Each structure stands twice: as structure tokens, then as C-alpha cells.
Amino acid sequence: MGHPGTPLTDFTRESEPEKVSLICRLLRQSPPGEFGQVVQDLYALVKDDELVRQEAAHVGAHHNKKNFTPVQVNGSTVLLTHYNDLGGNRFFYPQDKFSFEFDHLSGITSKTHLHSVMLDEEELWRGALHKGLNTYVNCHFPAGNCCVFKKSLGKRQMFVACIEAHEYQPLKHWNSLWKSDWTFALTPIMTRVTGVFLLQLHYFKDANLHVTIRKSVSESLHVIDRNQFVSDFVKFVKTEDDKIHTAILQNIQALSEDMWRKDLRRKLPITRTFMNWNDISYKEIGKVGWQRYGGAITRFF
Structure with missing residues (x-):
């Protein structure tokens, strides 16, 4: 099979309940951008197309909604x-x-x-939030998307802003997804905004490497008027985006230095040739998530 995450198991000997369990487990483990390939592998492995289609339709719905497809x-x-x-x-x-x-x-x-939507005050706020967030995403993510939704939580009307950006490069042996959602209510004077980040990376050129990063943030923002809140909300999102982006780059740098200090310097032959390890770490690992443009580091997601 061509997909690096699918084990070569003989499914044909399993009972139907066991097949269903195995199919669902493998589908739920599919990294972003690879669900369709896993389904194709399962057709060949299970040799029961109807069963695979049935389970893939159910799990696929959850996969797409979870990843903000x-x-x-x-x-x-x-x-x-x-x-x-x-x-x-x-x-x-x-x-x-x-x-x-x-x-x-x-x-x-x-x-x-x-799909009819009542054009009330809350819908005007939702539209303004979408417009402000969309401007930010278009400027800071080369291939990003966003949307702002309203949802009811008991008697409270909540807003959820979703951001998704991905880069799927199977021919180059990597796929990645950056997403976040931001939840808050428009309460008078002050509201609490909670954001949840999820970064997923799958690199499978010389190894089968899965990286998942989750982080939650929260901040209280003033609610004075619509324009003020949209501006402050977008600034908050940008600030937190930049923080997690910088932290990940610093971790990549630290990992590179740690590998050199503890392992590579003892095992590599002495050639008296200078090597820029920082450059190598960014090219081989960092390029999966980020690219440099004119000396600045920009999100690839």
C-alpha cells in the first residue's frame, strides 16, 4: 500500500465487527489531507467495498468537521x-x-x-467580525480561510470564530494543518474570549513523523462598540498567533541544538567542513510548516 500510516494487516480473516472496529480506528487516525488515501488503502486491504464506504461516510463527516475542512x-x-x-x-x-x-x-x-437569517443586531456583529477576521487571515496566511458563526448555549448567544489553513504536499512527503477557534459572548462592558489552537503535521519522507500541538488561551476584552471590539478581537488573535508561531520555531531551534549537542557531534565523522545546522533544521523540518520571505518568517499554513 502506498500510504505510510496504513498497516499491512490481513483483514479478510477478521469477523465483520472486528473489521468495522479496525476500519474506524484507522480512519479516525487519518492525518488531515490523507483521509481519502486511507479509504483507498482500506478498499484493497479489507476487500469489502460496501463496508468500507459505510464506515468511511460516518467517520468522514466527523473528520471534516473536526478539521474545519x-x-x-x-x-x-x-x-x-x-x-x-x-x-x-x-x-x-x-x-x-x-x-x-x-x-x-x-x-x-x-x-x-x-438559508434565511434574521438581520438583527447580533447578525450585524457577526458580519463585522467575519469581515475583520477575514482581512487578517488573507494578509497573514497564504492559504487561510475563516468564518464566524453564532450558536446558542442555554439562554446565551455565543459567537465562534474559526480559522483554518493547510498545506498538503503528499508528493513532497508532508501534510500540515493549522486551525483555531475563538468563542465568546457579547456581554456588556467586558467579555471573555477563549481560543483553542491545533497544529497537526505529518512528515513521511525518511520516517513516519506525526506532530500534534494544542494550546488554549483566554483574555478579557472590552465591549464598547462594534468597530472597537472587532479591532481588539483581531489584534488579540494576531498576538496569540504570533506567540505560538514563535514558540514553535524556538522549539525547533532547541531540538536542533539538543540533537547536535547530545548525539550528532559524537557520531558524525570529522571532516573539518563547516555546516550551518540552523539552516538545515529549517530546511528539513521547518519548511513543513513555515517559509522565509525576504528575511521574515511567515506561516505556511
């Missing part, structure tokens, strides 16, 4: 999330006020309909 609908990029899930594989896009059906196996959208 972007899809193109009517010229707009829509994120598939738990926040805009209408049930029955239908999703809505609050920005352009439509809903659609999505096939999680084929990736095909269909049955697009208008």
Missing part, C-alpha cells in the same frame, strides 16, 4: 464545522445565506438552497 460552493469557501451543521449532511454559510448538502466520500456539494 474548506469546500467551494457557489464561488465561496465554506468551512465544514460542528457550528454550521444542520444535520443530514447539510451545512449553511451565514455570510452568503445559503445551505448545501455535502457528500463526505466524494467531496461533492449539491442541493444548494437559500
Whole structure:
């Protein structure tokens, strides 16, 4: 099989419940951008296409919503999330006020309909937040997407801002996803914004390396008027993005230095040739997530 994460197991000898358990476990472990390839591998391994399709459709829905998978609908990029899930594989896009059906196996959208949304004060805030966040994402992520949703939590109306950016390079042996969601209520004077980051990386050129980074942040922001809050919210998101980005780069640097100090310097032959280890670490590891542009480091995700 071509996919590095799928073990060569003889599924044909297993009972159907055992096959279902194994299929679901492997599908749930699929890194972002590799779900379809794992499904293809399972067709060959299990030799029961109907069973694989059945389980893949169910797990695929969870996979797409968990990873904020972007899809193109009517010229707009829509994120598939738990926040805009209408049930029955239908999703809505609050920005352009439509809903659609999505096939999680084929990736095909269909049955697009208008989705009415009351144009109240909360919807005006949601639209302003989306516009401000979208401007930031377009400037700081080469291939980023975002959307702001409303959700009810008991009697409270909450807002959830979702950001997704990915780079899938299977021919270069790596795939990566950067996503975050930001939850808050518009309470008078002050509100608490909670953000959750998730970074996933799969590198499989010379090894099968999986990296997952999670981080939660929280900050209280003043709520004076719409323009002020949107500006402060976007500044907060940018500040936290920069912090985690810088921390990851510092960890890559520390890892490189630690490997050199504890292992490489004892095992490599003495050639009296100068090697720029920092440059190597960025090229071989850092390029999976970041690129340098004119001396500045920019998110690749």
C-alpha cells in the first residue's frame, strides 16, 4: 500500500465487527489531507467495498468537521464545522445565506438552497467580525480561510470564530494543518474570549513523523462598540498567533541544538567542513510548516 500510516494487516480473516472496529480506528487516525488515501488503502486491504464506504461516510463527516475542512460552493469557501451543521449532511454559510448538502466520500456539494437569517443586531456583529477576521487571515496566511458563526448555549448567544489553513504536499512527503477557534459572548462592558489552537503535521519522507500541538488561551476584552471590539478581537488573535508561531520555531531551534549537542557531534565523522545546522533544521523540518520571505518568517499554513 502506498500510504505510510496504513498497516499491512490481513483483514479478510477478521469477523465483520472486528473489521468495522479496525476500519474506524484507522480512519479516525487519518492525518488531515490523507483521509481519502486511507479509504483507498482500506478498499484493497479489507476487500469489502460496501463496508468500507459505510464506515468511511460516518467517520468522514466527523473528520471534516473536526478539521474545519474548506469546500467551494457557489464561488465561496465554506468551512465544514460542528457550528454550521444542520444535520443530514447539510451545512449553511451565514455570510452568503445559503445551505448545501455535502457528500463526505466524494467531496461533492449539491442541493444548494437559500438559508434565511434574521438581520438583527447580533447578525450585524457577526458580519463585522467575519469581515475583520477575514482581512487578517488573507494578509497573514497564504492559504487561510475563516468564518464566524453564532450558536446558542442555554439562554446565551455565543459567537465562534474559526480559522483554518493547510498545506498538503503528499508528493513532497508532508501534510500540515493549522486551525483555531475563538468563542465568546457579547456581554456588556467586558467579555471573555477563549481560543483553542491545533497544529497537526505529518512528515513521511525518511520516517513516519506525526506532530500534534494544542494550546488554549483566554483574555478579557472590552465591549464598547462594534468597530472597537472587532479591532481588539483581531489584534488579540494576531498576538496569540504570533506567540505560538514563535514558540514553535524556538522549539525547533532547541531540538536542533539538543540533537547536535547530545548525539550528532559524537557520531558524525570529522571532516573539518563547516555546516550551518540552523539552516538545515529549517530546511528539513521547518519548511513543513513555515517559509522565509525576504528575511521574515511567515506561516505556511
